[in-house]
Amino acid sequence: MSYKNILIEKEHTVATITINRPEKLNALNKLTIQELHHAFSELEQNQDTRAIILTGSGEKAFVAGADIAEFARFSVEEGVQLAAQGQDTLFNFVENLRVPVIAAINGFALGGGLELAMACHIRVASDTAKMGLPEVSLGIIPGYGGTQRLPQLIGKGRALEMILSAGMVTAEEAYRTGLVNYVVAQEELLPYCNEIAQKIIKNSxxxxxxxxxxxxxxxxxxxxxxxxxxxxxxxxxxxxxxxxxxxxxxxxxxxxxxxx
The missing domain is CATH 1.10.12 (Lyase 2-enoyl-coa Hydratase; Chain  A, domain 2)
Structure with a gap:
């Protein structure tokens, strides 16, 4: 299948998916979510795939959030459907994938972007990355699992502070609280994620x-x-x-x- 918004590279048993909407800071729209679902599904079904690295194009953003223009005029019912479909199609799907997924957070991971990173099994951030859940500044709350996964990773108190303040944390702060596993220089990000993948693929x-x-x-x-x-x-x-x-x-x- 050909994709409009993502790129897939494969080297032996390790696949790299790159969200490729640099003009939108790799924001998640419906098409990108569907393409990611299809890509993850195909890679999981391929027995040659032992690990997946997920990143964003460029050095500015992993994923800078959801595409707000798509849902700015949604009704209550449409909002419920948006969150439910998104969680089922991508976020819960990634979390429950049998193939380990490593998030290479190469820049801003905000809103749905941070929620996607949290759905991955392992997170590595560049030292320039910043993360946050700014949804309450738009009059909504995280809807792709953020209110559930963030407390699991960093604890209820810290999670509530991040969510209620709509503030961003640096990569070092994210590492200190357990939100990410490692912080490395930007140029080392993908090689470091690949090192982790190489350790994983040796196992059953x-x-x-x-x-x-x-x-x-x-x-x-x-x-x-x-x-x-x-x-x-x-x-x-x-x-x-x-x-x-x-x-x-x-x-x-x-x-x-x-x-x-």
């Missing part, structure tokens, strides 16, 4: 997918994270990866995982 894709599911279960209403972990642990014993991993360990060699 089957086990990685189950680990992501088990961690996420702790934050889902009606799910018991411990029970999910126990069941997922048991399922691992039925995989080809488990047999290969244990056999390689006993034979003192590197395992060759297939994800089966």
């Amino acid at each position: 894709p089957a086990a990685i997918g189950m680990a992501i599911n088990a961690v996420n279960a702790n934050y889902k209403e009606g799910e018991n994270g411990f029970e999910t972990e126990i069941k997922s642990f048991g399922k691992c014993f039925g995989t080809v990866d488990f047999k290969e991993g244990t056999k390689a360990f006993l034979e003192k060699r590197k395992a060759v995982f297939t994800g089966e």
Whole structure:
């Protein structure tokens, strides 16, 4: 499929998705959300994809928010539908992807942009990046999971301060509070994310997918994270990866995982 607003590059088993709307600071509109969903879905279904890096074009913005012009005149019902569809199509979809997604935050990550970064499994920021949820300054609240994921990452008090003040934090502040895993120089951002990806792809894709599911279960209403972990642990014993991993360990060699 050809895309209008995103670019995809693949080097061996690591894919990089670049949101490519520099004239709009890579703002998320409906088409971009749909394209991202399709790209993530296709990459997940491709067994050769072991890790995905997500970034924005240029050095100004990862994603500077949602495209406000698209919903400025929405009704209550349309607003509900916008948030529900967006969460289902992209944000929750990314969070529950079996393939690890690393957000390379190369500039402003605001509103929906920060919400997208938070839906990723790992976040790395350039030292020039700034992050925030400015929605209340527009008379709305974060609608793509921001009110839920931000407190999970940095705690309720800090999350409320960020959301209610509509303020931005620097990359260093984001690192200090646990919002991002690492902060690096802009020119080191993608290489550093690739280093993390290289560590991940050495391991069992089957086990990685189950680990992501088990961690996420702790934050889902009606799910018991411990029970999910126990069941997922048991399922691992039925995989080809488990047999290969244990056999390689006993034979003192590197395992060759297939994800089966």
